[in-house]
Amino acid sequence: MRSRLTDLGVHGAQARTFHSAALRQLTYFWPSAIGGRRHEIERHKGRLVGTAAHRLGLTADRALIRDLAAEVEWAKVTMTLPEDYTQAAAAQGRVGVGDLDPATVAQLLAVYEEVKAERGVIDFEDVLLLMVGILKDREDIAAQIRGQYKHFVVDEYQDVSPLQQRLLDLWLGRRRQLCVVGDVSQTIYSFTGATPEYLTGFASRYDAPAPCG
Numbered sequence: 001m002r003s004r005l006t007d008l009g010v011h012g013a014q015a016r017t018f019h020s021a022a023l024r025q026l027t028y029f030w031p032s033a034i035g036g037r038r039h040e041i042e043r044h045k046g047r048l049v050g051t052a053a054h055r056l057g058l059t060a061d062r063a064l065i066r067d068l069a070a071e072v073e074w075a076k077v078t079m080t081l082p083e084d085y086t087q088a089a090a091a092q093g094r095v096g097v098g099d100l101d102p103a104t105v106a107q108l109l110a111v112y113e114e115v116k117a118e119r120g121v122i123d124f125e126d127v128l129l130l131m132v133g134i135l136k137d138r139e140d141i142a143a144q145i146r147g148q149y150k151h152f153v154v155d156e157y158q159d160v161s162p163l164q165q166r167l168l169d170l171w172l173g174r175r176r177q178l179c180v181v182g183d184v185s186q187t188i189y190s191f192t193g194a195t196p197e198y199l200t201g202f203a204s205r206y207d208a209p210a211p212c213g
Contacts, residue, residue: 014149018164019124022131029141033134042121045069052111056104064098068108070192071097075109076125077161077193082109128163135170146173157182158196159189165198176206 016024023041030038042048046062049069053060060068071094074080080088085106089095096102116123122130135142149171154160157180160168172178182199190196198205 018167019127022127022167025145026127026131026134029134029138033138033141034130039120039122041127042116042119042123045072045123048112048115048119048121048123049108051115052108055111055115056107058100058104058108064100067097068100068105071105072109072112072123073125074193076123076129077163079129079163079166082106082113085109125163128167132163132167132170135167142170142173145171146175151177151179153179153181155181156186157202158184158187158199159194160198161189161193162195163193178206 086102089102184196187196
């Protein structure tokens, strides 16, 4: 994308993924918004999931830990809290992970967050979640970011998750300088919580100014 922009003679534009843009902002604003140094990112969610499973007395092999890690990711990108997981999973037809029922998975989600906090680390989904929280709670930081980034173009919009959409709305504020590119037939990340509904409902979603909060 950067090379394509350069070839087009576009200067001053940044090309980033949601995560890389949010991480850059989080690292910069962490000292003033949260305090201290930014927590390290745990790149292998399975380690934390394995510890959480052990604390719950669950026997989890590598395959189950992998599937549980995927379910942790789904819960976070759909902004589903552990206490809401059972109901949300039922609404989405998610019947559990492996031999674990939704109630047990909900317990694991809660313990996973405890383990993460004890180790002083965050995961990749936390990068977006934390920026959402900061932008909601700190209008001064939100105004600074909105003043720096005037226009947004989102590629592969059919694969945007609810968490990414929430962050995008907060980046925009009340503005509507947004262009999206996507193809519903190429949706490939539904299993991780992404939905093409933001693409199909784009015109109605942005037909009027929206609140910033």
